[in-house]
Amino acid sequence: MSTTSTPPTPSTHGSEQSVRWHATWAQSLPDVRADGEWFADVTLRSHLRVSAGGDRVRLQFGNRFGDHPLRIGRSAVSTRGRTAAATFDGRDGVTVPVGSSVLTDPIDLPVGHHGAVKVDFHLPERTLFPPLFAGSGDFTCQMSEPGDHVGAAAFPAVTAPPFPMPDDADLTLHESGPFLRTVEVANRVPxxxxxxxxxxxxxxxxxxxxxxxxxxxxxxxxxxxxxxxxxxxxxxxxxxxxxxxxxxxxxxxxxxxxxxxxxxxxxxxxxxxxxxxxxxxxxxxxxxxxxxxxxxxxxxxxxxxxxxxxxxxxxxxxxxxxxxxxxxxxxxxxxxxxxxxxxxxxxxxxxxxxxxxxxxxxxxxxxxxxxxxxxxxxxxxxxxxxxxxxxxxxxx
Structure with a gap:
């Protein structure tokens, strides 16, 4: 495994170099190789609530702790009843090298302040990631039955096992899933x-x-x-x-x-x-x-x-x-x-x-x-x- 993290390289389509992007949702990706499981040909759907809104959106996927390159197939973002495909330098999918992160191309999909967002991405190859536990509210991740179900209106989620918690504990757990590291938006106002x-x-x-x-x-x-x-x-x-x-x-x-x-x-x-x-x-x-x-x-x-x-x-x-x-x-x-x-x-x-x-x-x-x-x-x-x-x- 690489011990350094490669910074993401954004698209360089002309005017994009002058656009200012800001993180509006994020999580950290810990090393879960010790307790992960292998899955293949599944789609993940993360339900998120972002912070600031923006005129466009893009996603960052990370493979910081992987032992193998991460293959991401089709992906998409949904909010306010609209769904838009995400691409990588114009292509539907991407391979993320070990120790690196990648950004999608800018997506023309306005996101509201503190808006609810869904992110879907397909993992076509055998991939190691932690089991997904039943979350709550706006912060959950679902795994599908086998197949590419990106953007599906009726997502065929596999039932997740309950997270083991003490019976008397009042803990709110938020499960946002693996690999999706950051959601960024472009704003007219920084x-x-x-x-x-x-x-x-x-x-x-x-x-x-x-x-x-x-x-x-x-x-x-x-x-x-x-x-x-x-x-x-x-x-x-x-x-x-x-x-x-x-x-x-x-x-x-x-x-x-x-x-x-x-x-x-x-x-x-x-x-x-x-x-x-x-x-x-x-x-x-x-x-x-x-x-x-x-x-x-x-x-x-x-x-x-x-x-x-x-x-x-x-x-x-x-x-x-x-x-x-x-x-x-x-x-x-x-x-x-x-x-x-x-x-x-x-x-x-x-x-x-x-x-x-x-x-x-x-x-x-x-x-x-x-x-x-x-x-x-x-x-x-x-x-x-x-x-x-x-x-x-x-x-x-």
Missing amino acids: HAVVVCLGDSITAMGWPEIAAGLLPGGSGLSVVNRGIPGNRLRLDAGPANLSNGRSGLSRFEDDVLKTAGVAQVVVALGTNDLGLPGAFEPLGELPTAAELIAGYETLLERAGTADVRVRIATITARSGSDDYDERREQIRGAVNDWMIRALGPEVVIDFDKALRCDTSPLRLDRRYDSGDHLHPSAAGQEQLARTAVAALLAELP
Whole structure:
């Protein structure tokens, strides 16, 4: 496997070189080779809700962690009752090399602010990707029966197995499927893209909720680059590859190479505290100083790229499976450093937004999914409101 990521090459049809494109929906693609399955001649349909609208749209497909070239057959985008085919340099399909990403040609299909979009693409060859789980609401991916069903009015979806969750957990899971990495739009008015770099708390969907709360004329687009199990400092170990490369490792690909990026919200650190001793070696538990150094590195790298950084405090975790006093002391020291050293211009206080007033080391019952770590649906909405308030406060 290639250890570098090739930036996508857009079409160069004359005036296209002067068009400005901005990400309006995104996800991160973790390494799922350890738990993937092989499928052939199937169509995937992703149900998405974008952030900012635009006059035209294009798609980015990625094969960052593949062992084999990825063959994509026909593909299409649907919104507002219209469907348009996607092409690659004028051709119906494309082969994505290992470690690379590709962009479709621009598609003449207007997309509305916070609009619902469907993306279909056919995988004609034997392809490895993770099983698709039943999602919810606007964030689901379906796999078809065998065949090319791109654009089908009645999509012949295969029933997905339920995602195994605790019976008492109020978790909202969003399943957007493999390979589709980014949706971009072209706007007459430029948009500042806010990339949310996070773990499962981010992947669960507060950025998409935040995008819907932003007024259409805000000039902002919010996209989600969260990976469940992701850490700030260290890549996932060999037994947990789907937890992804660390925030530090993927910052270049997932933030700086996002079209139109102007800001990043870093919401990482929870798994740096929680995974060591359970899923990763205990010796990987960081000190407060080591975590702080990780945030400082991201601040420096973003500043060099002229990208504004917002850092979210680490939310309460008392009562969770991996909670102990040592980890709590580290969390408290890191959050204190953020608030004291960085201040409200940089910090978004997710901890304050979700914690219980009378027992501040715990999540408020309204915002607790039941595992005392992940926010409930109401907690996700609270995080979205908190992020939007911070983003809008800086607008002229």
